[in-house]
Amino acid sequence: MATLVKTPSGTWKAVIRKTGWPTTSKTFRTKRDAEDWSRRTEDEMVRGVFIERSSSERMTLEKALNRYLLEVSPTKAPKTAKSEAGSAKTLIARLGKYSLAALSSDIIADYRDARLSEKTRRGTLTSNNSVRLELALLSHLFTVAIQEWRIGLPSNPVSNFRKPSPGQGRDRRLSAEEEHRLLAAVNGHSNPMLGWIVRIALETGMRSSEISGLRRHQVDLDRRIVRLSLTKNGDTRTVPLSLSATALFRQALAHPIRPIDCNLVFFGEPGRDGKRRPYAFTKRWGTLKKTLGLHDLHFHDLRHEAVSRLVEGGLSDQEVSAISGHKSMQMLRRYTHLRAEDLVGRLDRIERVKAQLG
Structure with a gap:
């Protein structure tokens, strides 16, 4: 009693x-x-x-997220950690004062609906993917709180309601005219590294972070391969190089102004601390797109283009996956968009073969 x-x-x-x-x-x-x-x-x-709930009643979401960013996020890839910091900022602004015990599935579902109806600075509605990332962070926070921090919670409230759909994958492809103008612009840039990076992306399908973070020892010109240790999904992979990609890396590694003690393939100017970091080309890429009128072109679309070309070249899904690093065939198919006109050409070749055999 x-x-x-x-x-x-x-x-x-x-x-x-x-x-x-x-x-x-x-x-x-x-x-x-x-x-x-x-x-x-x-x-x-x-x-x-x-379940002893006092700990979950005392800990606010703001305090829990700050602990998560301090203890858990640093164990992930830098790009993921940066994304989580942005998602955490949004969650704290809207739900930060709630205790973990008070955050019910209904409250979080209302947050989901409110976020999906909000407009961004560009005047467009918040994307499904942005909200999915925020909810994924919140869900993993509750999992860590329950399993590792031993916070008294009966269950993960994020697992009890519908998440926004992933949305339609991008199908942006480069036309021959766009590619000609793009390559002419990057090749004519004052810093040749911009041209090398863009062309390597089109040749290999590597992500921008994978290219910019490359060290010289990762590039083997004799065997025509690049060894990637820090990838988005955390797995290492080896990327084969075409003759064109090999030539581009050979030019980059032979850059005459490369400092002797710099191990980066694509390097920037020394910072205030005297250290050199990867060449930061994002701002230059954005300016160049505006100049060319390619406002809807993302750098990641170059990866889409490269992967699609590998498929169009006749490589199997397994072979393309080994090069691109996609873990599932479903995700690979989202990133692979074949041109209908190219498929028409293949159908015509099949018909010709049938006619010859008939």
Whole structure:
């Protein structure tokens, strides 16, 4: 039976001492609330489902996310950690004052709906993928809190409602005219590294972060391969190089202004601390797109283009996956968009073969 004690401040403290369970107490504004909590808690103890919730009631989402960013995010890829920091900022602004115990599935579902109806600075609605990333972070936070931090929570509230659909994958392809103008512009840039990076992306399908972070020892020109250790999915992979890609890397590694002590393939100017970091080309890429009128072209679209060309060249899904690093055939197919006119040409060749055999 619970013991109810009125405190000097006028509140009511309920204390439960039950064999086999740690002593549990909680303070309430009214005696009725204390009695209701006591009955519920003793009932949960009898049924063997009681969870000590005081830790989850004290910890706010803001405090939990800050701990997550400090302890968990650094174990992930830098790009993922940066993305999580942005998602955490949004979550804290809207839900940060809630305790973990108070964040129900209904509250989080309302957050989902509100986010999907918000407009970005560009005037477009917040993308499904942005909200999915925020919910994924929130879900993993609850998993870590329950399993590793031993925070008293009955379940993960994010697992109990519908998530936004992934949305339609991008199918942006470069036309021959666009590619001609793009390559002419990057090749004519004052820094040749921009041209090398763009052309290597089109030749290999590597991500921008994989290219910019390359060290010289990762590029083997004799065997015509690049060894990647830091990839988006965390796996290492070896990328074969075409003759064109090999020639581009040979030019980059022979860059006459390369400092002797710089191990980066594509390097920037020294920072305030004297250290050189990867060549930062994002701003230059954005300016160049505007100049060419290619506003809807993302750098990642070059990866789409490269992967599609590998498929169009006759490589199997397994061979393309080994080069691109896609873990599932489903994801690979989302990134592979064949031109209908190229498929028409293949159909015509099949018809010609049938006619010759017939």
